[in-house]
Amino acid sequence: MKSKKSKKADFIPYRDSVLTWLLRENLGGNSKTAMIAAISPADINYDETLSTLRYADRAKQIVCKAVINEDANAKLIRELKEEIQKLRELLKAEGIEVHEGTEISRNNKDSERIRTVSTSLAEEAVDQLQASEKLIAELNETWEEKLKRTEAIRVQREAVFAEMGVAVKEDGDTVGVFSPKKTPHLVNLNEDPSMSECLIYYIKDGITRVGSSEANLPQDVQLFGSHIKPEHCIFENREGQITLVPCSGATTYVNGREILEPVVLKTGSRVILGKNHVFRFTQPDAARERKEKNSSATENENNVDWNFAQIELLEKQGIDLKAEMEKRLLKMEEDFRKEKETADQLFEEQRKSYEARIDALQKQVEEQSMTMSMYSSYTPEDFNNEDDIFVNPLFDAECNWAEREYELAAMAWRKWKHHQFTSLRDDLWGNAIFLKEANAISVELKKKVQFQFTLLTDTLYSPLPPDLRPIIDYDQDEDCAIARTIVAVEVQDTKNGATHYWSLDKLRQRLELMRLVYNEEVDTPSPLSVEDAVPLLRCLTQCPPAPSRFSLTTLLPSRLVPHFATIPPHTPA
Template structure:
């Protein structure tokens, strides 16, 4: 039909009435004309158009408003609120539709995703599945078709949602792995795979539960991601503390085995080196002390050395023989604390004396004073092939410009006197302390008595 433009309402109404009369007469003719199905369909379309044209604007507005209200009611039931202008106002938990909300390790990320469980079947799986999945998840432990949520309204009452896991899919409800269809209740924790944790919400069930028990107590701890993971471990029989203790025991056993192996290897190396040293010592003794009678036993294979190597080995063996029972490092470490304490007391009492370790060597051309050497040192001075080196304490008297040398035993003896002097320092008047500073000989443990002569050359 063509639109009529520029006509008055009375003329347009008369045109429509005449058009309707012609359509009715045509309808009567077609009813008695055989084989005119196509014409009947066209006639029905024309009658529909005429009915729409005869409908008033008020009726159209009422029908459109009813459609809008129905649409908003459906969206509100799904948890989507709309503005008056038709724009989306916000998303909230639906009032009737069962749904899933995500639980995350980060509390700020929990309940940010909402998945509706529609009437009938809601499929869960991966994006690359053969059939289209309603809820798409990803991950190594998510099957292409992981599980199915089946919602049955049962004649208009509250919907009953059943979870049906697919074959081989890891699906847990309240920490227990399910392999058969399981009816869900509002608040159930659902874990799919290893990392997807959800909470099932059924608004109708929750509302009825609140009506039955209006004074229900609040759960002692929130039902969050940590609760679901802990519940999973408990239901699967996994005790974290026991597992950690078992792992720690395994590490301790491994450490003990490795330590025993290392100790065994070191012991074998030590025995090997000792046997080599004994063989070397017997060779040296047999070469330089032929008069010593050796036990009758099978001789070991002699190491073939050059004359230069033999001289070096003999020199090293003699030096080791003289120094094998001496450890200068042990002397330094063992007396370092005494030296440090003596310096600290000297600073506190303002004695202007510093102490430090020094190594002194006793040679034929520069022999050490007898009071610095042990008693047996003078006897073997001429027979020793190598000079003796001792650890001594160098005392720098900055006040009198002198330097003295003490033995380690003398340092410990003087330190006892320094401690007594330090303990009495608080009780002695300052004038007495100044008089004591002027004394350079006598009972002051920081200073040595000056000899009446001094060696020259």
């Protein structure tokens, strides 16, 4: 650790060394430098000698540009003086004598020769000479003269800002909208409080014109709007007294009253030009005197805003704002009531239309169901009867089918016959009410048993138990490998952690027993004993356990028509 600290302490600052400062001009390339390459005649120093000669050869190709160390201003002055001297020599060669102070006099002897020379070159040279001398004068200007010139520029800038309605604070740096201490002015009032008192319009001594940009005469205050005339009004400032003179046809209000003749303004007056431009007139001297006499009046003046000016305008014009608002509110309520009645009537018509369509579709479904039931009730022997409704000329013709077509037709018939007896939707709709009743009885009796629909598929690897298989009379030549899906009831005994599966017929049978137990429970309000609860537990949970390898999809009966998932039948390869 000590050795490391000593190495850090022994750091040599090459950049800040005395030698570096002495050679800073040479190292910076600002002066010419001579280099001596030392070589050795010994063969053992062959590599070093060759490297030195190569470096010397490259060093000869370096171009060194010497730079004179001088101040930038001094350099600029020197260049300008040289340029002035060249211009004077050029003018002297043309016969134009130039003295100090840029006074130019012509030599009478060479006047005829000077007239023949192009005047453009002489004028250009004179302009360059004057510009150069002006630049030299600015560079040689003292700080006092620069300060005076800057002060004059500041005064000119404040005057321009005053014309634009923008004020500059006394420090000279802060630029913004400030309330002047002596000059009468107008302050804007806006419906948005954050936009109020953001603009100040000065009323200068004499006449201040207010209008739009379309006026023939330049307007001191330019406003924009549909109700602003090109020459709207005039503010006359005569010895501190401000008079507002409206122009012909211009809409102008003072303190809520429309004026047609000149009016003398007082501090705090509300001035409305057109329909949208609202201002508050302020005269600083009068405001201070008023504040000294009555402080409450000053507070009321500060509370004047856009809403105050609008309410004052409506009151002075004979418009009851409250009554007008109530009238508008009643009109809006009437419009809303009419729209609501129209919407209700339209909704009722749509409801009746949808109900009629639903009834028509329901009748159509019932007719189709009756037709399918009638077709399914016939046997093959019924088709041999001559009086059968299906025996008609359309069936008399002999069917000339190939063997492959017969096989496809037989397969389609078997699949149709298989699926016509397994309508899962009808089973779910028809037994949903029984499932809800069973769950309700279980909750009422505080038995931790839940019932829900599930789909069980009879496959080669997970066959259904005999009590859950559907009773269907299949043909002997039917493909028995077709998977069958049935609707079953999953019974979850959360108390014992057991799960059982019932058929829909078994659900209805057990539901009868559950109703008996529930009726007995209602008739006897005393709590059930263990012996009384045996029939309910037996009807709820006693059933043969189902194998756990069944493929199923759980369906929660959250509605009268529960959602169900259809498991596609398994077709063997």
